[in-house]
Amino acid sequence: MSPDIIDLLNVKADGYNRPSFIAKDPVSIPHRFQLQQDIEIMGFWAAILAWGQRPVILKKAAELIDLMDGAPYDFVLNHDEHDLARFAAFKHRTFNFTDTAYFLSFFQTYYRQHNSLEDAFLPPDGATNDTTVRRHLEHFHDQFCSLPHFTPRTRKHIATPARNSSCKRLLMFLRWMVRRDHNGVDFGLWTRIRPDQLVIPIDVHVGRVANLLGLLPQRSTATHSPDWNTAVALTETLRQLDPTDPVRYDFALFGLGVEGEM
Numbered sequence: 001m002s003p004d005i006i007d008l009l010n011v012k013a014d015g016y017n018r019p020s021f022i023a024k025d026p027v028s029i030p031h032r033f034q035l036q037q038d039i040e041i042m043g044f045w046a047a048i049l050a051w052g053q054r055p056v057i058l059k060k061a062a063e064l065i066d067l068m069d070g071a072p073y074d075f076v077l078n079h080d081e082h083d084l085a086r087f088a089a090f091k092h093r094t095f096n097f098t099d100t101a102y103f104l105s106f107f108q109t110y111y112r113q114h115n116s117l118e119d120a121f122l123p124p125d126g127a128t129n130d131t132t133v134r135r136h137l138e139h140f141h142d143q144f145c146s147l148p149h150f151t152p153r154t155r156k157h158i159a160t161p162a163r164n165s166s167c168k169r170l171l172m173f174l175r176w177m178v179r180r181d182h183n184g185v186d187f188g189l190w191t192r193i194r195p196d197q198l199v200i201p202i203d204v205h206v207g208r209v210a211n212l213l214g215l216l217p218q219r220s221t222a223t224h225s226p227d228w229n230t231a232v233a234l235t236e237t238l239r240q241l242d243p244t245d246p247v248r249y250d251f252a253l254f255g256l257g258v259e260g261e262m
Helices: 003-016 036-048 054-067 072-078 081-087 097-111 117-121 134-144 152-157 168-178 204-212 228-239 246-258
Strands: none
Touching: 003 246, 036 054, 036 072, 036 097, 036 117, 036 168, 072 097, 081 097, 097 152, 117 134, 117 168, 134 168, 204 228, 204 246, 228 246
16 A cells, blocks of 8 residues: 555545534434433434435434434333334335334334343354454344344345345444544444454445555455455455554545545
């Protein structure tokens, strides 16, 4: 990697990792809250809905907050079947009422037994020696899909490396929850998953800029659909620049792309 590219990535990572980044990004949704469980629930949901234009994503996530009376955690714990009717018209692309109902059911079942969603991502052995969050994501997928009334159509919204998915949305959520710095964008609420285990979420902007900078494997092109191996390979390249926090360069790659700088 050339010194010019290294300098560019460092400058842009610092330039975009600041509070001014929040307003237009889905991370602004969990930033509306102070309670950890509210942050987790709406951070997770905003990340899962994060495909398409950012203004639409923010609008749909805000609609969900309103449908939960502005208090996601309280609603999750205390709603009953009659309360589900208000969500009948909620839809975002392929995410529909069936998916919403299952998400609410999973959250209610889960949070009545656990204080933090972090537990759902922790394999039984804790995976402290793992170099990536692969097993964390696979464990979460299995946990999420485990309720007796699981709806198979909802599985497509919860990616897993076991299907070689790039897991972009879940990796973005993990970045929000795990990364810890003093810049005010990521929350750093979780402590049992390490920042160095994170894998970079590859969306169209990150993939395009990474290709232009020559950071992706040779087989990757601007039209190649990224998979789990591509995400890990890009992360390994960025790990050369920051072994303890390689995913901080998500800010640089995404920012350069979405702001039209490249």
